[in-house]
Amino acid sequence: MSDYILKSNHLTKVYKMDFALHNVNISIKKGAIYGFIGQNGAGKSTFIRIITGLASPTDGSIELFGKRDEQDLSDARKRIGSIIESPALYPNMTARENLETHRLLRGIPGQACIDKVLTLVGLQDTGKKKSKNFSLGMKQRLGLAIALLGDPEFLILDEPTNGLDPMGVIEMRELLKKLNREHGITILISSHILSELHLLATHFGIIHKGELLEQLSASELHEKCQHYLHIKVDDVGKAAAVIEGELAATEFEVMPDGTIKLYQFVDTPGRVSVALTSEGLVIEQFMPMGEDLEAYFTNRIGGERNE
Amino acid sequence: MNNLIQSEWYKLWKDRSFRALLWMISAAGLFWSIFKYIDQRMDGESPATGIEMWISALMGSYIMIIGICVLAGFFISSEYTTGVMKSIASSGNSRGGIIAAKQLVFSIGCAILGLLFPVINFVVATILSGLGELPGEDIFPYLLRTFGLLILFAAAFASIATLIATLMAEGGKTIAFTMVFFLFIDIFFAAVGKYISFVETIYHYTVFKLMYELGTVAPDGGLYLRMIIIPLITIVCFGMISAWFYRRKEIK
Numbered sequence: 001m002s003d004y005i006l007k008s009n010h011l012t013k014v015y016k017m018d019f020a021l022h023n024v025n026i027s028i029k030k031g032a033i034y035g036f037i038g039q040n041g042a043g044k045s046t047f048i049r050i051i052t053g054l055a056s057p058t059d060g061s062i063e064l065f066g067k068r069d070e071q072d073l074s075d076a077r078k079r080i081g082s083i084i085e086s087p088a089l090y091p092n093m094t095a096r097e098n099l100e101t102h103r104l105l106r107g108i109p110g111q112a113c114i115d116k117v118l119t120l121v122g123l124q125d126t127g128k129k130k131s132k133n134f135s136l137g138m139k140q141r142l143g144l145a146i147a148l149l150g151d152p153e154f155l156i157l158d159e160p161t162n163g164l165d166p167m168g169v170i171e172m173r174e175l176l177k178k179l180n181r182e183h184g185i186t187i188l189i190s191s192h193i194l195s196e197l198h199l200l201a202t203h204f205g206i207i208h209k210g211e212l213l214e215q216l217s218a219s220e221l222h223e224k225c226q227h228y229l230h231i232k233v234d235d236v237g238k239a240a241a242v243i244e245g246e247l248a249a250t251e252f253e254v255m256p257d258g259t260i261k262l263y264q265f266v267d268t269p270g271r272v273s274v275a276l277t278s279e280g281l282v283i284e285q286f287m288p289m290g291e292d293l294e295a296y297f298t299n300r301i302g303g304e305r306n307e
Numbered sequence: 308m309n310n311l312i313q314s315e316w317y318k319l320w321k322d323r324s325f326r327a328l329l330w331m332i333s334a335a336g337l338f339w340s341i342f343k344y345i346d347q348r349m350d351g352e353s354p355a356t357g358i359e360m361w362i363s364a365l366m367g368s369y370i371m372i373i374g375i376c377v378l379a380g381f382f383i384s385s386e387y388t389t390g391v392m393k394s395i396a397s398s399g400n401s402r403g404g405i406i407a408a409k410q411l412v413f414s415i416g417c418a419i420l421g422l423l424f425p426v427i428n429f430v431v432a433t434i435l436s437g438l439g440e441l442p443g444e445d446i447f448p449y450l451l452r453t454f455g456l457l458i459l460f461a462a463a464f465a466s467i468a469t470l471i472a473t474l475m476a477e478g479g480k481t482i483a484f485t486m487v488f489f490l491f492i493d494i495f496f497a498a499v500g501k502y503i504s505f506v507e508t509i510y511h512y513t514v515f516k517l518m519y520e521l522g523t524v525a526p527d528g529g530l531y532l533r534m535i536i537i538p539l540i541t542i543v544c545f546g547m548i549s550a551w552f553y554r555r556k557e558i559k
Contacts, residue, residue, distance in 0.1 A: 052397035054558040078399030088390035107310030
């Protein structure tokens, strides 16, 4: 039995001569929370749509639960729950009726599963309220409840925190962590809120212009997000000389704004402050800093931003 | 497949447009037969009997056509607009099974809508004026045959509407296009058939033309056979084309 829930092999999708995906090789291990990062139009949704069977690849293949051929893939998709782009709801149905439709569709016996997922997402008391009258957050939670019907082993969530208020975002994060930890559900999640992904994901995939730039684990990301000491003193030239001479540091930068980024001594900042003050320098700013996922991502895609 | 049919069936009965159409067509059938009875009595004519009302309702099945168009828009195409089709298509069920279940339940819905007006007309007129007589054929075999044929024709029209709804993937467009298509297809065939006799011949072998023959009393063997085979061919052909398109469709 493969350790991987999903593998894509040279997955390529072409729309009118443009590559929406180009040779994308993604591997998602069982039990992982895989954060899928990319700008609008980077190819995240195209990738998710191919995985869920809504679109077919121009080239390459996917492997779900170790299954590759079309019929097996179709069966494997029964083990997936998904929210793709936005929660798909019947607006004139209540939460329970929406779930009943999907329960029947998936052939899940008994209605106990409906109460279970409604309680899990906190929508057990919505009664006869139609889903069209739900807030965006409630719609997202109902979408998640639908995705959770039938106890899926793999959850695919495309922007699940869209429209949620700060408390809703936290609740969603905790719920996903709980599902991953207690139910062993593997999760593929794409989100624009990178700080949120940073707190949640165990693995990351960065996609840009249809190409997968990098896959890394949370610990690898932590290592790669270089930490440094941010230093501002009254005499930057003298400070640079102290750092280079007295501390024998080689990894530092003098920035145009007169600050210094020192990539060494991050764990022993006291040595640096002592060295600087003993030379009569006045320290104006002195703090450890580092890149977060957002900065790392921006650097990785070459600093491009959405217009 | 059974789970797909159950799901579609559940959605059909929860569909507000379907329920609204049921109420509206029922009301139309009820008022039409009562007003016609009152009108004929006031004019000193003998009121239409149950069987006469049944035949007249069969001849003008535009109510069924309008019902099919509206239902195609709300029941099929709106699932693309709301995004529910993404959930359905990614559920792990085969695309062929999904569209077959949808077409089957949609056809049943259309048949119910198609039967409602003639049945109410028949029942009300029979209560008010009696069953009546049918020259040349026994009433009950005639009723049974036309009842069955109406279901068959409703399913044939539903199969065409399913294809259009699948291609359009938007409720409003589907309703508008199917209405224009079904209401003007006769005019199209008549206009083109004037110049190209082949087209006119084709028209005679379509459900659009045969629809007007539904109420024919004691049809000859050829017409009867055509009224069975042509709707069946239409259902199979359009069903296969819909399935072909749906299997290849990228669902957005």
